[in-house]
Amino acid sequence: MDDFNLEENPEVKSDSSSNSKIRRGSYSYLFGILLFFIWAGMSVYGFYYAQNYFEQYMKKIEETNALNIQSINKRIDVLEEEMKNINGTLDKTGSSLNSTTSASTEVNKRITELDNQLKALEKSLKILQESGNEDY
Numbered sequence: 001m002d003d004f005n006l007e008e009n010p011e012v013k014s015d016s017s018s019n020s021k022i023r024r025g026s027y028s029y030l031f032g033i034l035l036f037f038i039w040a041g042m043s044v045y046g047f048y049y050a051q052n053y054f055e056q057y058m059k060k061i062e063e064t065n066a067l068n069i070q071s072i073n074k075r076i077d078v079l080e081e082e083m084k085n086i087n088g089t090l091d092k093t094g095s096s097l098n099s100t101t102s103a104s105t106e107v108n109k110r111i112t113e114l115d116n117q118l119k120a121l122e123k124s125l126k127i128l129q130e131s132g133n134e135d136y
Contacts, residue, residue: 065132072125079118
């Protein structure tokens with residue numbers, strides 16, 4: 001009857017301890033696989049999150065550049081229209097304006113100022129366009 005006693009039989013004890021080692025090893029293996037999949041999932045999510053963030057940031061920059069270019073183009077158009085008006089006025093007045101040196105110098109100063117503003121705006125536009133091309 002002693003052979004059937006599970007607690008005292010050494011064969012049964014070694015068998016039960018090897019089963020618990022196998023179970024612990026399989027749990028450890030499954031835990032490692034689970035940990036790997038969690039890590040892989042977090043890495044993939046992080047990549048897509050970063051990609052989405054940069055795409056949104058680039059769209060915001062593009063929109064800002066487009067608004068700035070539109071604003072500069074409007075200002076250039078206004079300056080060109082004002083220069084045309086001044087040139088038209090000069091053509092109409094003709095010789096009478098040439099006799100009046102003070103009026104002539106004032107008009108020439110204004111034309112020079114407008115021309116300088118136009119050149120500055122064109123430089124700004126070129127810089128914006130070049131910076132827009134570098135972003136892509």
